[in-house]
Amino acid sequence: MNGSPDPERESADTGVPPGAELMTPAQVAKMFHVDPKTVTRWAQAGKLTYMRTLGGHRRYRRDEVIDLLRNSTDDE
Amino acid sequence: MNGSPDPERESADTGVPPGAELMTPAQVAKMFHVDPKTVTRWAQAGKLTYMRTLGGHRRYRRDEVIDLLRNSTDDE
DNA sequence: AAACACTCGGGTAATTTGGGGT
DNA sequence: AATGTCCAAATTACCCGAGTGT
Numbered sequence: 168m169n170g171s172p173d174p175e176r177e178s179a180d181t182g183v184p185p186g187a188e189l190m191t192p193a194q195v196a197k198m199f200h201v202d203p204k205t206v207t208r209w210a211q212a213g214k215l216t217y218m219r220t221l222g223g224h225r226r227y228r229r230d231e232v233i234d235l236l237r238n239s240t241d242d243e
Numbered sequence: 244m245n246g247s248p249d250p251e252r253e254s255a256d257t258g259v260p261p262g263a264e265l266m267t268p269a270q271v272a273k274m275f276h277v278d279p280k281t282v283t284r285w286a287q288a289g290k291l292t293y294m295r296t297l298g299g300h301r302r303y304r305r306d307e308v309i310d311l312l313r314n315s316t317d318d319e
Numbered sequence: 320a321a322a323c324a325c326t327c328g329g330g331t332a333a334t335t336t337g338g339g340g341t
Numbered sequence: 342a343a344t345g346t347c348c349a350a351a352t353t354a355c356c357c358g359a360g361t362g363t
Contacts (some may be wrong), residue, residue: 188277218316298361
């Protein structure tokens with residue numbers, strides 16, 4: 168039989184470090200209470216880092232959004 | 244100083260060459276923050292190479308997924 | 320053998336994209 | 342300069358029942 172016990176049946180380690188999780192435009196838009204289109208403009212303006220799905224949709228980094236939200240939520 | 248435990252140990256056990264490890268649809272989906280079904284569409288569209296289990300389930304190359312992720316990142 | 324999570328298909332809503340205009 | 346809305350096309354998300362689990 169199998170000598171190995173079962174060290175790991177389902178490794179959840181996708182290689183995605185904490186803070187690198189991605190968000191959809193709608194998610195970010197709701198956090199700022201703005202239109203998703205506005206979030207897109209921020210991304211295009213280079214104010215927000217993003218990556219794209221293979222279909223071309225943008226995905227935003229959660230940690231960066233949180234950081235931006237902090238800076239804007241606190242009246243500078 | 245090395246905080247990293249050890250990124251991979253399966254290759255030593257299975258004899259699979261580095262970078263050739265396979266990922267499930269759910270794993271890939273989490274990395275892109277999309278639905279597993281979407282990953283399937285990418286595969287069907289030829290945007291992602293895949294193998295199949297004997298039962299017909301798709302498996303993706305971690306190597307290629309990581310590369311696609313890095314290339315789609317708009318980080319300058 | 321049974322149970323549970325995940326994936327397979329298809330089909331149909333909801334979201335996103337890009338450009339243009341207020 | 343910055344934001345919200347309208348449009349059409351494309352992409353993605355959720356629904357189901359049935360099969361897989363290197």
